[in-house]
Amino acid sequence: MLPSQPTRPQPYRAYRLPAFLLSAMLLAAVGVATVWGLREFASSSQWVEHSYQVLGEIEATVAATRTVESSARGYRLTDRSTLHAEYLTSIPGALSSAGRLVALTADNPPQNHLARDLERKVRARLTEIDRLVELHSRDPAQARIDAQTSKGYEQMRELTALAQVMRERERALLAARHARSEHRASLLTALVVLGIGLAMVLLALLMYSLWRENRRSRELERETRQALIDLEASASERHLLTERHRSLSHYAGLLQSCQNLQEAMDMTAHLIADLIPSIGGRCYILRASQNLAETAARFGEEKIVSADLLHPNDCWALRRGQLQQVQGDRGAVRCNHLEPARGGDDPRWNLCVPLMAQNTSLGLLCLSGEQPPQDADLLLIQSIAEQLSQAIVNLQLRETLRVQSLRDPLTGLFNRRYLEENLQRELLRCQRRKLPLSVLMLDIDHFKRFNDTHGHAAGDALLARVGQVLHDLVRNEDIACRYGGEEFTIVLPETDAATALKRAEQIRAAIGSTTILHLRQTFGPATCSIGLATSQDDRETPQQLLQIADAALYRAKGEGRDRVVDGNRALATA
Incomplete structure (x- = not known):
């Protein structure tokens, strides 16, 4: 069993639930405030729009009254029927505008009072204009005399002055509504920012506490998983070593039963291919003249091709009587019997293992692969080379006796x-x-x-x-x-x-x-x-x-x- 890891108490664990509840409350309050603020903003927008409508109706009332006055004056001066018709059609517009203004200001008593005054003055002015128009129809000369002494000018001036007062009051009311909207928007923004900020800080602290605890849990889980992996790797390695030892023992027994060098070489190639399938290469045997090494067996796929025949001086392993390993253009000097390196970052490797016994070179194991061999593979290859060297000596002695015959x-x-x-x-x-x-x-x-x-x-x-x-x-x-x-x-x-x-x-x-x-x-x-x-x-x-x-x-x-x-x-x- 794996040793249990002591867990340290978390000092902030007791505050997690209160922090979470407080954050939820703050976010809920921010939501309510946001909804209220939106509704207030919509109401303020409506009142602002209402003020603009009141201002528009004031302008429309004054303008309509002036239109009636202009049409009537033009008719009295020219007697044109078109102007008389225009005069008649413009009267309802002035009265209608004055009536709408009264209706619009119903929510504001002071303004409504002024609107009613304005409506009375409009009616008074229209009555005076209508009197002059009727008089003109009967007696144009008398109508001109009455027009000069009429109070129309004073009526129009009072009407315009009253309209100006209403405008100023409505504009002041509009400015107040704008200010109130701005104030409420600023207040709402501050509340939302503060609420969200506090909630985010609390949530950040809560997440930090959870992150620290989760990180510790992941570390413990990772350590446990790594321990299991190491244990499985160790068991797998022990099993692999056991199988290799068994295979080597069986191989050593078979070598003793080989009748010739070719059998020993084929058996060696088959053993290396089974135990280390990721590499390829060939087995060489030196001729009795010691001047040429000839390929006796192949195994796997050669990643770096070697010559079929080689001179002992072409291989540094045969020269020195020691293992020679090369990867790409790095490391030891490359043997002449190998194909040239690709250049650059060539990951391929080559390993030459001399077969020697009694200080005499007997042959060579030449291996290559894509990735460098592991230490266990090197030890296995050296063990195979030692056993094969002894077998070659025995077979050559037997062959010498046979050749003598x-x-x-x-x-x-x-x-x-x-x-x-x-x-x-x-x-x-x-x-x-x-x-x-x-x-x-x-x-x-x-x-x-x-x-x-x-x-x-x-x-x-x-x-x-x-x-x-x-x-x-x-x-x-x-x-x-x-x-x-x-x-x-x-x-x-x-x-x-x-x-x-x-x-x-x-x-x-x-x-x-x-x-x-x-x-x-x-x-x-x-x-x-x-x-x-x-x-x-x-x-x-x-x-x-x-x-x-x-x-x-x-x-x-x-x-x-x-x-x-x-x-x-x-x-x-x-």
């Missing part, structure tokens, strides 16, 4: 059994890689006569000397064998007919200039005949190549010996 004791060359085993392998390898392979069949001229003349001991000395010459002239990858009696066979992998013909001429010339010293006597030089055969396609067999080379050898003897005959060319011209 395949050597010709007189010449030191391979015997016919070795030729038959390895010619098949080399031919298939070259055919798979679309490379040529040539075979030389060599026979010492007149060897039977030399043997009969100088004795079998001298004949054996000559055969040993020819074997030494062949051993010195062939390459490390060539196979020189004593085929039987005085016949020798040389397998030249990856060699075309033209190159094989030059090599055959070199061998013929070297044997032709060789002498031997036996029992204080010098014998030689001896000559030889050579038949050549070169693989033409991927369907040829070792027996066919040997038959072609043997037929070319007999043709060389038939043509006079001490010469080289190309069997493929002879078949083409036959």
Whole structure:
């Protein structure tokens, strides 16, 4: 079980509910105040609009009265019927405006009193105008005299003065209403801002307290989750290590049962692919000559391609006898057998692990991947390399014993059994890689006569000397064998007919200039005949190549010996 974490008491927990209730009350009060303020604002707007209507009706009443007066005066001066009709139609407008003004000011007694006075003065003025119009209709001259002595001017001046008083009072009332609206708006704004501010402060404090407690809870939850993850990772790692140890033990047992190096390499590749599927690479085996390492097995997908054949000097791990790891262009020096880096921030990595035993290089494990390996993977790879190195030593020792049984004791060359085993392998390898392979069949001229003349001991000395010459002239990858009696066979992998013909001429010339010293006597030089055969396609067999080379050898003897005959060319011209 995980240890329980002590929780510290929260000092502000007791104040959370009161703070929440107070915040709710403040927000509710702000809402009520906002609704009341909106209603007051609507009422104030209506009263302001009412004041503007009163002012408008005052102006309309005065204007309508002046219109009646102007129409009547124009009619009296011109007697035009249109002006008389205009006069008659304008009277109801003036009376109507005065009546509406009285109705609008009904809520304001002082203004209503003035409005009624204004209405009476309007009616008085209209009555006077109507009297003059009627008089004009009967007696225009008398109407002009009465107009000069009429009180119309005084009536109109009093009417205008009264209208001005009403305007001033209504404007004062309008200003007061504006001021009251502004005051209420400012008060409402202050109340809303203060209420919301206090509520937000209380809510912020409440949220801060909750946030601190939640953060602590999340920290405890995260610590608990991380502890569980670490526990699961530890259990998974222990299980993985157990499985790897079991696999390594099983692998070590299987290595002891391998019959050859290829089996050991294939088994190693399969084990690495199963235990570390994220990496790929290949296993190399150094040839007995220690000058070339050849790919023996592959596994996974190589992220950094390595050469099929490499020289030990091309790999820093083989040079130093130590593990060599490189990632991109960083770190250690890059081995020459690897493809060039992409440049920039290349995440790919390569690992070269030398296979060594008794201070001798045996081979190489070359691995690569997208992400750098973990320490556990490195330890596993090193353990596999150690076990594989010991297995290689044992298999090579066993192979050495087997090869010794395949050597010709007189010449030191391979015997016919070795030729038959390895010619098949080399031919298939070259055919798979679309490379040529040539075979030389060599026979010492007149060897039977030399043997009969100088004795079998001298004949054996000559055969040993020819074997030494062949051993010195062939390459490390060539196979020189004593085929039987005085016949020798040389397998030249990856060699075309033209190159094989030059090599055959070199061998013929070297044997032709060789002498031997036996029992204080010098014998030689001896000559030889050579038949050549070169693989033409991927369907040829070792027996066919040997038959072609043997037929070319007999043709060389038939043509006079001490010469080289190309069997493929002879078949083409036959």
